[in-house]
Amino acid sequence: MELFPRSETTRSGSIGSGLFIVALFVVFGIYAHGNGYLLSVGAIIAVTSIASLGLSLVVGRAGQLSFGQAGFMAVGAYSSAWVTLDWHFTFLLGVLIGAVTAGVLGLIVGLIALRLRGNYLALATLATGAIVFGLLSVPGPLGGSNGLSNIPSFSIGSWQVSSFMGQYVFSCGAAALACFFSLWLVRSRYGLELTALRDDEVGAASLGIKIVSRKVEIFVLCAIFGGIAGALDGALQGTIAPSLFTVSFSIQLFLMMVLGGMGSIPGTIFGTALILGILQVVPGTGDNALVVMGVLVIVAMALFPGGLAGVMRQGRGFFTLRLSKLRSRSTSGPGVTLTNEDVQ
Amino acid sequence: MEYVNLAIDGIVLGCAYAFVALGFHLIYRTSGVLDFAQGDKAVIGGLIALDLVNSHVPLLLTLLLVIVIGFGLGIVYEVVVIRYTRRLGIVPAIIATVGASLLLENGQQMIWGSNSSPLPSLTSGGFHIGSINVLWQNIWTVGILALAVLGLMWFLNHTRFGKGMVASASDPVAASTLGINPSLVRSVAFGLAFSLAVVGGVLVAPITLVGGAIGATFTLKGFTGAILGGLESAVGVVVGAILLGLIESIGGKFIPNSYLNPLDYTILLVVLLIKPSGLMGPRRQRLA
Numbered sequence: 001m002e003l004f005p006r007s008e009t010t011r012s013g014s015i016g017s018g019l020f021i022v023a024l025f026v027v028f029g030i031y032a033h034g035n036g037y038l039l040s041v042g043a044i045i046a047v048t049s050i051a052s053l054g055l056s057l058v059v060g061r062a063g064q065l066s067f068g069q070a071g072f073m074a075v076g077a078y079s080s081a082w083v084t085l086d087w088h089f090t091f092l093l094g095v096l097i098g099a100v101t102a103g104v105l106g107l108i109v110g111l112i113a114l115r116l117r118g119n120y121l122a123l124a125t126l127a128t129g130a131i132v133f134g135l136l137s138v139p140g141p142l143g144g145s146n147g148l149s150n151i152p153s154f155s156i157g158s159w160q161v162s163s164f165m166g167q168y169v170f171s172c173g174a175a176a177l178a179c180f181f182s183l184w185l186v187r188s189r190y191g192l193e194l195t196a197l198r199d200d201e202v203g204a205a206s207l208g209i210k211i212v213s214r215k216v217e218i219f220v221l222c223a224i225f226g227g228i229a230g231a232l233d234g235a236l237q238g239t240i241a242p243s244l245f246t247v248s249f250s251i252q253l254f255l256m257m258v259l260g261g262m263g264s265i266p267g268t269i270f271g272t273a274l275i276l277g278i279l280q281v282v283p284g285t286g287d288n289a290l291v292v293m294g295v296l297v298i299v300a301m302a303l304f305p306g307g308l309a310g311v312m313r314q315g316r317g318f319f320t321l322r323l324s325k326l327r328s329r330s331t332s333g334p335g336v337t338l339t340n341e342d343v344q
Numbered sequence: 345m346e347y348v349n350l351a352i353d354g355i356v357l358g359c360a361y362a363f364v365a366l367g368f369h370l371i372y373r374t375s376g377v378l379d380f381a382q383g384d385k386a387v388i389g390g391l392i393a394l395d396l397v398n399s400h401v402p403l404l405l406t407l408l409l410v411i412v413i414g415f416g417l418g419i420v421y422e423v424v425v426i427r428y429t430r431r432l433g434i435v436p437a438i439i440a441t442v443g444a445s446l447l448l449e450n451g452q453q454m455i456w457g458s459n460s461s462p463l464p465s466l467t468s469g470g471f472h473i474g475s476i477n478v479l480w481q482n483i484w485t486v487g488i489l490a491l492a493v494l495g496l497m498w499f500l501n502h503t504r505f506g507k508g509m510v511a512s513a514s515d516p517v518a519a520s521t522l523g524i525n526p527s528l529v530r531s532v533a534f535g536l537a538f539s540l541a542v543v544g545g546v547l548v549a550p551i552t553l554v555g556g557a558i559g560a561t562f563t564l565k566g567f568t569g570a571i572l573g574g575l576e577s578a579v580g581v582v583v584g585a586i587l588l589g590l591i592e593s594i595g596g597k598f599i600p601n602s603y604l605n606p607l608d609y610t611i612l613l614v615v616l617l618i619k620p621s622g623l624m625g626p627r628r629q630r631l632a
Contacts, residue, residue, distance in 0.1 A: 065435070116616055118434060119378035123567050124616050127609035130564060134606035247560060251442055258439055287450040287458075294450070297443025301436040302428035 017266040018176070018183045025172040029165070039164040040236075041280060046168070046175035047232045049272040052256040053175075053182050053265065054225025059254070060263025061186055062218045063198030064113055065122040069226050069253045071129035074245035076102040076227025077234040078142060081151045091155045091235060098231035099224045105132075106223020110216035129250045136242040147241030151234045167236060174232055175269070178225060182265045194218060195263075248290075255297055261309025270308045348476050350593045356482045357551070358589020359489045360386075363544025364566025365573075365585040366496060367537035372575055373500070374509045374533035376434055377426065380441045382541055383562025384448035385421075389414055389542025390554035391456050394463050403466050410546055411539045418538025422531045430530075449559045458557070463549035485547045489582065492540060497578050509533055561605075568612040574622025583624060 025046070032038035055069050080098030083089040089097065109128055116124055137145050154161040154170045161170050185191050196204035197214055205211050234240045252275055260271020275293065282289035304311050367382050389410055396406040421444065429440040470479035500506040512519035512526045520526055544562075545554070565588065573584020591611065592604055599607065615622065 065438070112613060112617060116620060119372070119376075119438065120571075120616060120620060122438060123378065123564075123571075124613060127564065127568070127612045131606045131609045131613075134602070134609070138600075138602045247564075251446070254439075254442070287453050290446045290450040291454065294443040294445070294447030298425055298429070298440045298447070301432075301440040301443065305429075305432050305436045 015180070015183060018180045021179055021266055021269055022172075022176050025176065029168055029172070032168075033165070036164040039168040041276070043164075043168045043171040043236055044233075045273050045276050046171035047229055047236055048253070048256070048276060049175050049269045050178045050232070051226045051229035052253050052260075052268050052272045053178050054222040054229070055253055056257045056260075056263060056265065056268040057182060057185065057194075057225070058218050058222035059257060060261075060268070061191060061198065062194040062215065064215065064218070065118065066109075066113075066125045066219070066222065067122055067247075067250050067254055068109065068125035068127075068129035068132075069222070070245040070247070070250035071132035072102045072105060072223040072226030073230030073233065073249075074132050074136060074240075074242070075105050075223075076230030077240045077245070078136065078148070078230075079227075080231035081148045081234045081240055082142070084152055085148060085150070091152060094235075095228055095231040099227040102223045102227025102230065103220050106220040106226075107216065109223065110219030113215055113219055114212060126247060126250065129245075130247050133242055133246055136245070143241070145242055147239060147244075148234075149239040151238050151240065153238065154232075154235050171232065171236065174228070178228075179265060179269065186263075186265065252293070255293060259296065259300055259307050261307030261313075264307070264309030267307055267309030267312075274308070347594065350597060351590060352476070352478065352482060354590035354593030355586055356485050356589070357548075357593060358569065358586030359485045360544050360548035360551070361562070361565045361569045361588055362489055362582045362585035363492070363540050363547070364562050365570035365581045366492065366578065367540045368567060368570045369575055369578055369581045370496065370500075370533055370537045370540070374513045375426070375430065375437075375530050376513055377430065377437045377441065378567075379444075379537070380438070380563060381421075381425075381445035381448050381559075382537070382566060383564070384445050384452070384559030385414070385417075385538050385541035386545035386548070386562050387554070387559045388417070388448060388452055389545030390463060390549040391452060391545075392542070393546045393549065394461060394554050397463065403464065407466070407543070407546055410542050414539040414542030415535040417542075418535035419531045421538060422534035426530065426534065427527060445559065445563065449557060453557070460553035460558075463546070463554050465550045466547075481547070481550055488543060488547065492543065493578055493582050496536075496540075500578070505529075505532070564612075565608065568608055571612055571620075571622055572615050574625030576621065576625050580622050580624030584622060587623075 025042075028042055029039075032042060051069055051073050054072075055066060058064050058066050076098035079101040080094035083097050084091060084094040105128075109125060112124055112128075113121055136142060136147075139145075142148065154167060161167055186194075193204065193209045193214055196207065196209055197211060201211060230245070233244070237244075256271040256275045257268050258271070259274055260269065261267030278292055278296075279286065279289045282292050300307060306313065364382050364386055367385070368378065371377055371379050371382075392413060393406050393410050396409060397403065401409065425440050425444045426437055430437040465479065465481035466484045467480035470477060470482070472478070498506075500510055508519065508522075508524040509529045509532070511522070512524050512529045516526045519529075566585065569585030569588040570581045571584065572587055573582065574580030588608065588611075592608065595607060596604060619625070
């Protein structure tokens with residue numbers, strides 16, 4: 001078992017797995033039809049998975065530890081809420097503004113990331129998230145710890161989305177777009193360059209991959225994903241407050257990606273559903289759920305560092321191994337194979 | 345004179361951060377892992393001490409007991425969290441410590457409740473020099489910190505076992521061919537780091553109260569201090585942490601309290617950008 005899916009770097013993330021995710025969204029939508037609670041949980045999972053997908057690209061694909069995703073979400077949420085509330089921008093324009101502002105912060109963090117690696121980068125990004133949280137908590141025009149409220153829900157042109165089902169469909173649509181974009185990205189030449197950067201920075205540079213621009217670009221992209229997720233989250237919930245974007249939430253986003261399987265796009269969405277599911281299902285205050293999460297992470301890192309995607313990959317490998325054994329037995333039989341020892 | 349008093353407060357606060365930061369330094373030098381649960385260990389130390397004090401154990405004995413318990417807990421921590429994850433590389437081990445910090449921070453609130461309560465000082469009261477107030481607790485904190493730093497430096501740089509610890513971090517394979525047992529070494533390092541954090545937790549408890557969700561703050565502050573001074577040197581780590589304490593207490597005079605945390609973390613980012621090896625670290629160094 002490996003942390004990163006090395007052996008399948010080129011093939012991982014087929015478009016089929018994206019269709020599978022869409023099918024799951026549809027099935028859940030049909031199942032939860034008429035149940036407002038389930039639909040809103042589903043919508044939150046879909047929106048949050050956009051943020052964890054961004055993290056999956058930067059950590060799982062490019063190998064840069066980032067613990068500040070909630071900070072990007074906060075910047076996206078606040079800036080889009082601000083322009084829709086005070087300047088009466090339309091919803092989509094607000095999301096765009098949120099994405100751009102978060103992207104600018106991502107640019108700064110990306111420039112920081114150029115100088116740091118591993119441990120140091122992890123805590124630098126954690127500190128970035130903590131700075132954003134700290135500044136938002138200061139009383140002022142952004143509402144201090146009360147945040148902003150009465151944020152309008154999703155709308156496109158004159159079409160207002162207000163029903164639970166409408167919000168669910170809209171969120172899933174956005175998550176599916178993010179999912180397909182990520183799948184396309186990791187399969188493209190660009191994605192392969194990122195993987196090369198993750199596995200061997202010096203080797204990648206020697207092949208002419210522009211390390212510096214790739215690192216900065218992927219941080220900007222990750223921040224844009226976070227900003228969009230934050231903007232959608234604000235519109236979905238109607239109110240935003242700094243307490244939604246704590247350092248602890250950054251860590252939860254990171255764990256979604258880790259438990260789902262680093263760098264696996266469908267795995268990240270499963271991981272998001274898993275973590276948010278634990279928070280919903282485990283009884284008592286949030287403490288119990290976080291304890292469960294902590295234990296799960298320690299066990300997963302010791303036994304299944306590939307996360308859910310790794311477990312599935314192992315299962316599939318097990319079956320294909322059996323299949324190929326069966327096939328080789330039926331077609332060629334016990335043939336003679338030359339090995340190195342025979343030649344020598 | 346007001347500034348002298350503020351400076352004393354700052355130094356004492358910095359000493360508390362320094363205990364956490366020393367743990368970072370020790371773990372980093374012996375295993376290359378950065379432990380996200382370091383601050384939560386300090387909180388646990390304070391809570392255990394509180395339980396002991398409440399069952400009428402004398403305070404000094406409590407301090408000694410807590411050090412021993414902390415060492416044991418640290419070894420358990422290493423076996424549970426680090427031993428199996430470290431085999432797969434640094435990153436899984438770091439992620440596992442993130443899980444451990446969730447477990448410790450929320451687990452302690454399940455056991456001890458989420459309310460914070462005060463712990464008495466080792467020696468109550470203090471003395472005055474002119475208008476400067478000095479608490480006996482401050483003397484204890486600074487003194488124990490100085491002992492801990494000197495002891496740690498002597499242990500890592502002058503004893504056979506300590507040198508072995510550093511060696512096994514820089515090249516585990518070479519070290520094990522020379523008869524150093526890497527997993528034993530790592531266990532001892534985590535035990536010592538847990539003890540250090542626990543002592544910090546006990547000494548700072550009269551100021552910050554025990555329990556509640558302050559572990560993450562300790563972790564970030566301790567790390568900021570460690571980076572400020574230089575993660576590679578024990579003295580640097582302590583100087584950085586005390587500097588951070590001074591910045592906080594004197595800065596609190598000029599800017600509102602709510603801006604202090606962002607200020608700290610901005611300092612962390614600036615230091616990481618300008619001189620990642622810290623104020624007292626070597627001049628040129630690639631950080632892996």
